[in-house]
Amino acid sequence: MNKHTSKGIPQTTPRQSATFSQDVNSDIRRAAATGIYDIRGGGAKRKVPHFDDLLFMGASISRYPLEGYREKCDTKVTLGTRFAKKPIELDIPITIAGMSFGALSGPAKEALGRGANAAGTSTTTGDGGMTPEERGHSSKLVYQYLPSRYGMNPDDLRKADAIEIVVGQGAKPGGGGMLLGQKISDRVAEMRNLPKGIDQRSACRHPDWTGPDDLEIKILELREITGWQVPIYVKIAGARPYFDTTLAVKAGADVIVLDGMQGGTAATQDVFIEHVGQPTLACIRPAVQALQDMGMHREVQLVISGGIRSGADVAKALALGADAVAIGTAALIALGDNDPKWESEYNKLGTTSGAYDDWHEGLDPAGITTQDPELMARFDPIEGGRRLKNYLKVMTLEAQTIARACGKNHLHNLEPEDLVALTMEAAAMAQVPLAGTNWYPGKGGF
Amino acid sequence: MQTFDLEAQGLRALNETLHAQAANTNQTAWEIVNAKGSHAIAVGLDAPIEVTVKGSTGYYCGGMNKQATINVHGSAGPGVGENMMSGTIVVEGDASQYAGATGHGGLLVIKGNASSRCGISMKGIDIVVHGNIGHMSAFMAQSGNLVVLGDAGDALGDSCYEAHLFVRGKVKSLGADCEKKEMRPEHIEILKDLLARAGADAKPEEFTRYGSARNLYNFDVDNASAY
Helix, strand or coil, rough: CCCEECCEEEECCCCCCCCHHHHHHHHHHHHHHHHCCCCEEECCCCCCCCCEEEEEEEECCEECCCCCCCCCCCCEECCCCCCCCCCCCECCCCCCCCCCEEEEEEEHHHHHHHHHHEEEEEEEECCEEHHHHHHCCCCHHHEECCCCCCCHHHHHHHHHHHEEEECCCCCCCCCCCCCHHHHHHHHHHHHHHCCCCCCCCEECCCCCCCCCHHHHHHHHHHHHHCCCCEEEEEEECCHHHHHHHHHHHHHHEEEEEECCCCCCCCEEEHHHHHHHCCCCCHHHHHHHHHHHHCEEEEEEEEEECCCCCHHHHHHHHCCCCCCCEEEEEEHHHHHHCHHHHHHHHHHCCCCCCCCCCCHHHHCCCCCCCCCHHHHHCCCCCHHHHHHHHHHHHHHHHHHHHHHCCCCCEEHHHCCCEEEEEEEHHHHHCCCCCEEECCCCCCCCHC | CCCEEEHHHHHHCCCCHHHCCCCCCCCEEEEEEECCCCCCCCCHHHHHHHHECCCCEECCCCCEEEEEEEECHHHHHHCCCCCCCCCEEEEECEECCCCCCCCCCCCCEEECCCCCCCCCEEEEEEEEEEEEECCCCCCCCEEEEECCCCCCEEEEEECCCCCEEEECECCCCCCCCCECCCCCCCHHHHHHHHHHCCCCCCCHHEEHHHHHHCCCCCHHHHHHHCC
């Protein structure tokens, strides 16, 4: 509303700058006060084209649907069929992404295992190694092989149901990690073979290989150590999905895990999270194209992560050609992360529920991303596991609902032809027609 | 002595055979012939056996070794003894990049020279190099001992943590947060033991110790230019 000065001259409405917004200005003031870039957890918060910009068309005269409660819609998926003697067989195509003990509390890791078990899917270790609790509570456990090699040993490697060589992470393609000293408990320090209380840096690239030719030999070594029993995944960030997928397959990967920029991290510079990497939606079709160009689609499985929240997202990722998805942030929310019931405590930390992302500081009111015994005690791993199981079941039911509506008796039968896009950007990225047209940008040379 | 012809019998059969050896096996001595620079020779062993490789090896020879003693009668490619947990690996010739990378334990002896990034991210392994080592050695080295009878290249011990670095010859340059340290009696004892076990003809008193200045252990913006 306009105000008037005492002289009666109309004053214009105070106008915030789109360029220098309040958010931007607060970043500048924070930088000026501290001299240090902002570090936070989570994935990209900026709005990017996403699965919300796609719609399924459903059945019609030319496509008949399946009866929701009578006709079967299968959800099983097998990962690692290319070389492994023991591929991973999952009841649902939704896996739990790698999150470290250290970044998460022991009980939180236990809850992830319990929930995944109950839903018939796998969970994944993270930087910091494998804990006995995690192995014990996860019937299917993927062991991440990371640049830091914290806690890395051949005994745990042989206990794994699959090995995931982490080349990149969607939140920070080309970046390493940092676990700040306040989260380094005695146990975390011992597992990582470092002094307590220091900032633990995780390297950005592997210490003993560089490039695709080396990766092929590294995969050979890991297979020889584990007797060619378990699948080898290669996790890449949404940087150059066509070429990275091609090179990983050439190097001998059984499974490609592709993580877009909405995928979370425990702690990285905000500028990195928001400005490096591509949206998940932009990564899927190039990766699928790479697999198809090599005749490897469905031979090498593709797992997509980064911003998967619902059964609709699962169905859309699979329709675009993925074999499965992985969830991290959504799984933490299911456990109770950022729950409004802790609002007053979030307020004390200068934030609000839903926006809390200083996971690296170890002060999580929900007791999930912390090593503080008092905060950890707030979290019940059995209840957390039950909540995660429920959430995974709901996502699966949602994806099945959509698939049946499209006439599919398996989630893997969903296809790009089932989709339309709401925006030009999403149409271009997903390579599905803009709604109401039979065209997407780039199709036909335009 | 069991002899295994790698060229004739193949890598899978070799590692499968060596993995099958139990802790109380009576087949304790193995000789691998026709190695011809193959990768992943004798990886993931976990038995107190002695393996001799006739000839040079490719990448990751002895990777993740536990208990076994591996002798390479030749030179070793990149990542020899990577992430080894225990046991001993001796390379009679030279070693390529990343020798002993991320090793958690055991002893790695290089009788010739080692290339760059020797002992990168080492986590408890002991490495003795009779000759020289290349640049960026002991980068982010966490614990264990790196002993060099010759010279060290650029940026020794960059961003290292609690590993002990002992160099008898010249150090071209030290990496970020690495400094010359006092040689105390306990370090002399460590050196004496390692030199003896590595068959190295040198006196502990001839070495200089290097290690972390611990200035970069917790991030401080005033140290930003050091990174």
